[in-house]
């Protein structure tokens with residue numbers, strides 16, 4: 001589901017920031033003056049303890065969290081004979097190699113060997129957790145071209161960046177907060193040559209920045225509701241397709257635009273707590289384009305891009321300086337789109353983490369020095385990490401909750417009416433004649449009325465289903481009384497196979513490549529392997545995408561699968577990655593990563609799990625699945641059967657999405673394998689994918705089977721079958737008796753009307769039952 005703000009935006013548009021009544025603090029503001037910066041490290045007090053990751057919003061002012069990340073010397077730099085001119089002296093200090101007097105102190109300094117996960121834990125995790133509590137957050141990477149910003153923010157398959165880690169963490173937090181329910185939306189934009197483009201909507205070009213009483217927003221930006229990490233990452237992947245990237249002499253794939261990925265998080269207490277506050281926050285994850293020095297050899301378009309990039313970064317520097325010099329009355333936010341969009345964050349509303357990326361290379365001493373000075377200035381920007389609350393009537397999540405509740409009531413009433421109609425009285429023959437006449441006369445009218453009724457019910461069901469799915473809840477049963485209560489042992493994030501498919505699986509060319517052993521095979525195996533025709537699968541997927549997974553399901557004939565074994569199969573596979581169960585990912589991920597041959601590597605490493613820890617794998621959908629398959633005995637009421645049917649249907653759709661993703665991966669791997677027939681690892685991975693696809697298809701068949709079986713086995717189902725048969729018998733009698741009884745006058749209008757109504761009701765019930773079967 002997506003929404004696009006038009007001339008009037010929703011109350012929670014990107015970059016909106018709300019004032020709060022509870023200013024907090026979690027990071028101590030350390031006095032760092034320019035003079036102290038140039039003294040030796042011994043003059044630094046060790047006040048800079050690790051950044052507390054989970055301090056709740058308090059009342060004290062904080063400073064922007066500023067960290068510095070070194071990347072290793074690149075091949076190119078080594079070839080040029082570069083040496084390290086700057087180095088990380090301990091965890092908090094950057095020191096100049098040639099003049100040890102020149103040193104800077106930060107909240108944390110990461111050496112070249114530091115993993116992005118560690119950077120995330122120290123520099124971003126507290127911002128993400130704050131956002132889950134209703135505190136706006138901004139994390140951005142700043143540095144010269146080729147210093148490692150994109151590596152830090154987006155990362156690679158083996159080493160996911162801050163953005164994928166944050167997205168995954170957000171879902172982890174949801175899992176750990178069973179007392180609350182969440183609604184997540186994302187938007188993704190770039191600022192290219194001072195023009196704002198919507199990366200989630202290619203037609204959204206040159207968007208305008210607006211401001212109203214509640215903050216700054218981008219007019220017309222598309223926001224997509226996200227249901228899983230895979231879904232969110234697939235949106236980023238599709239957004240990356242549109243981002244401007246080009247090459248310069250430092251970086252073959254240099255970002256030519258600043259990008260801002262925004263996650264809008266709404267949450268409220270679970271259930272229908274009228275009057276309960278809703279918290280709303282925005283998490284901005286920003287990958288800036290790198291400043292370019294005169295050493296960057298660019299011509300034509302690249303030069304123009306470079307000057308726009310430099311100008312906006314210069315404005316950012318000026319804004320930061322003015323914010324911190326203590327005397328400026330005017331802050332020139334409006335001098336660039338970037339600073340205008342960052343205005344809320346920089347002016348102190350919400351947590352901000354600045355990660356400055358630097359190269360140690362001696363040839364870039366000056367550029368690195370400038371970055372360090374910028375970082376130092378930024379340290380003095382004051383912020384207030386306060387919690388946002390929004391009024392109930394402005395909350396989208398509350399609106400959905402209310403709508404769901406109303407729709408459920410409506411549906412219950414409809415269902416209740418249907419159940420009562422089961423006890424129909426058989427009409428007499430005379431009545432039947434009259435009824436037939438009436439029916440013939442009004443057949444078309446009745447038909448259309450019935451169809452309307454059907455559509456109404458289907459729409460109602462669909463709406464409830466859609467709205468319910470948008471609201472994310474933990475699958476845990478224990479309810480924590482307070483959402484701010486932090487779980488002490490929150491599990492770490494890990495990624496499913498397909499989630500990071502959009503990221504390159506090795507470092508970009510032109511820089512250090514320490515990913516020895518990455519699969520670079522480019523050879524293909526042809527179309528059909530082991531009975532799985534890839535082209536067919538891909539075509540199949542495309543067709544399904546057009547008509548929807550449900551349509552696909554309907555077209556497929558169920559096969560006879562023994563229920564007992566299938567149930568077991570299901571249960572054993574129900575713990576699969578929820579991320580890959582994303583409904584939306586089936587719409588997005590499929591072919592996106594195949595289009596960009598440069599930025600996104602086509603090779604996949606199924607075994608390359610980037611970490612050992614496990615993320616809570618079971619989502620709402622995962623549990624739904626287990627519940628649906630595990631329910632051998634369906635409950636006796638019609639309403640529960642409908643719910644059950646919806647569960648089955650949803651599961652089928654989700655598995656179909658997974659099949660589509662797996663098929664995409666399989667196709668990609670096969671293309672590589674064709675170019676490298678000797679690569680046994682590839683073959684092994686291909687086989688794994690095929691097995692998984694086969695397994696998932698099997699699961700779908702089992703669900704189909706159970707779906708149909710459920711209705712027929714249920715008492716409700718059998719009543720309807722009987723009713724259907726009775727009605728068909730009546731229709732036969734009608735035909736036989738009509739002729740001999742037609743002389744009788746049809747003057748008993750009241751009776752006719754009654755019978756007609758009964759007949760309509762019966763037909764309606766049967767129709768409804770048929771919808772179930774479909």
Ligand SMILES: Nc1ncnc2c1ncn2[C@@H]1O[C@H](COP(=O)(O)OP(=O)(O)OP(=O)(O)O)[C@@H](O)[C@H]1O
Nearest residue numbers: 071145146147148149150151254255290507508511
């Ligand atoms: N910490 C790191 N460890 C290993 N390699 C890194 C690291 N940081 C960056 N790199 C590598 O350096 C190269 C340039 O990095 P990246 O593209 O992230 O730079 P950038 O700052 O985003 O550049 P630009 O501003 O031009 O877009 C890439 O090949 C990347 O893989």
